Amino acid sequence: MEKLFDQWAQELQELILEQDRKIFSPQVIDNYLKPKNLKEVSNPDGKGIVTGPCGDTMYIGFKANQDRIVEIGFLTDGCGPTVACGSMLTQLVEGRTLTEAAAIAQEDLLRTLGGLPESHLHCAKLAVDTLLRALKDCQDRGGEPDAQR
Ligand code: FES
Numbered sequence: 695m696e697k698l699f700d701q702w703a704q705e706l707q708e709l710i711l712e713q714d715r716k717i718f719s720p721q722v723i724d725n726y727l728k729p730k731n732l733k734e735v736s737n738p739d740g741k742g743i744v745t746g747p748c749g750d751t752m753y754i755g756f757k758a759n760q761d762r763i764v765e766i767g768f769l770t771d772g773c774g775p776t777v778a779c780g781s782m783l784t785q786l787v788e789g790r791t792l793t794e795a796a797a798i799a800q801e802d803l804l805r806t807l808g809g810l811p812e813s814h815l816h817c818a819k820l821a822v823d824t825l826l827r828a829l830k831d832c833q834d835r836g837g838e839p840d841a842q843r
Contacts, residue, residue, distance in 0.1 A: 718775065719808030725778035730785050732777070733767035739835065742827025746820035750776055754784065754821075754828045761791045768824070775814040779821035782807050787825065796829050798822065 714723060735741075738755035745751040750772030757765040766788050768780035783803050787795040803818045804810055810818060 714774070717811055718778075721782065721806070721808045722775060722778045722810065725781040725807070726774040729777050729781035731767050731781060731788070732769065734769060735765055735767040738828075740828040740830075740832030742824045742829075742831055744820060744824040744827050746772070746816055746823075748772075748816060750817075750820065752776065752780060752820050752824040754780070754824045756787075756828060756832075758792060758832065761793070763787050763790055763792065763795060768821075770820075772820065773814070773817060775810055776817040776820060778807060779803060779810075779818045780824075783821045783825060792829055792832065795825065798825070 711723070734753070735755035735757060737757070739758045741753070741755040743751060743753045750770065752768060752770040752772060754766065754768045756763050756767070766784045768784050770776050770780055783798070786798060786803070786806060800815075800818045800822045803822060804815070807818070
């Protein structure tokens with residue numbers, strides 16, 4: 695019986711994935727199935743938590759060395775595309791300066807992800823808004839992350 699259930703669950707998962715492949719780009723699928731940087735960063739130099747209009751929330755925290763993001767993580771209770779957005783955005787900004795990170799717009803994230811359906815464009819905005827909140831938090835703390843430790 696357990697084996698039958700496992701087989702059924704796997705078939706269902708494959709069916710859902712097949713449907714998702716018709717809607718989402720391979721980059722989106724990859725990043726929500728195997729998200730990068732899905733973690734909380736301890737003692738972050740900048741931290742942002744934002745709830746979007748859909749009611750989903752994202753957290754982004756990062757550590758910086760001088761002016762450069764050296765570690766970054768995100769968490770979300772949002773949909774698969776939101777996980778993909780957090781994963782892709784954190785990869786995009788890791789290693790970049792705070793100024794470069796602040797210049798990344800929703801359109802840049804969407805382009806890197808190969809686009810999102812209209813109904814999920816706000817997921818990319820949530821990720822970018824959360825990053826901006828974290829960058830602002832870092833700036834509010836003095837903007838020189840190493841001096842904070
Ligand atoms: Fe709410 Fe994606 S549906 S952030």
